[in-house]
Amino acid sequence: MKFFIDTANVEEIRKANDMGIICGVTTNPSLIAKEGRDFKEVIKEITTIVDGPISGEVKATTTKAEDIIKEAREIASINSNIVVKIPITEEGLKAVKALSKEGIKTNVTLIFNSTQALFAAKAGATYVSPFLGRLDDIALPGINLIEEISEIFNNYDINTEIICASIRSPLHIAECALAGADIATVPYKVITQCLKHPLTDIGIEKFRKDSEQ
Numbered sequence: 001m002k003f004f005i006d007t008a009n010v011e012e013i014r015k016a017n018d019m020g021i022i023c024g025v026t027t028n029p030s031l032i033a034k035e036g037r038d039f040k041e042v043i044k045e046i047t048t049i050v051d052g053p054i055s056g057e058v059k060a061t062t063t064k065a066e067d068i069i070k071e072a073r074e075i076a077s078i079n080s081n082i083v084v085k086i087p088i089t090e091e092g093l094k095a096v097k098a099l100s101k102e103g104i105k106t107n108v109t110l111i112f113n114s115t116q117a118l119f120a121a122k123a124g125a126t127y128v129s130p131f132l133g134r135l136d137d138i139a140l141p142g143i144n145l146i147e148e149i150s151e152i153f154n155n156y157d158i159n160t161e162i163i164c165a166s167i168r169s170p171l172h173i174a175e176c177a178l179a180g181a182d183i184a185t186v187p188y189k190v191i192t193q194c195l196k197h198p199l200t201d202i203g204i205e206k207f208r209k210d211s212e213q
């Protein structure tokens with residue numbers, strides 16, 4: 001399974017990239033707003049840090065297919081590794097179909113059931129982003145969605161890649177890997193949580209003390 005980092009914070013991206021574990025970045029309008037920076041400026045800076053797929057999302061106020069296509073072309077022009085994130089709507093699928101014919105990569109987002117993922121793949125999406133954490137947040141087992149999409153895509157040899165999004169914990173990562181997802185996009189906080197284990201800390205402390213004898 002590949003790892004992307006889910007943030008628009010360039011320092012977090014640099015730290016995760018330096019660890020050698022990520023090969024892409026996903027952002028969304030909320031993550032961009034959190035940085036208080038110009039969208040194009042921050043996406044451009046991110047492309048100088050990671051040369052893998054960088055997802056930049058169309059504005060939530062851009063709802064008609066022709067406007068999504070126009071904005072997507074602008075976003076894609078920022079750099080050759082840009083992937084345009086588009087919410088799963090009827091107009092969004094029309095835009096994905098057109099953009100895929102132009103060779104512009106798309107990441108269809110805000111996916112909460114397997115039929116949305118299947119339709120996005122049929123429209124030509126490069127990636128689909130099912131949000132498992134937000135399902136967990138309302139007491140629905142988000143991992144079931146990942147397993148369903150993974151099984152359906154395997155049944156029909158669908159090349160669209162599954163980016164498990166809305167990751168809340170290290171457990172989510174292990175479950176997504178077991179479910180056969182292609183990618184997990186992980187907040188920096190969860191990346192650091194994955195590395196921590198009390199027995200690792202205890203073992204390092206013992207080795208440190210023993211090495212001082």
Ligand code: G3P
Pocket residue numbers: 006026027028131133134165166167185
């Ligand atoms: O960026 C898409 C997704 O990962 C957002 O997750 O934490 O806002 O549910 P979250």
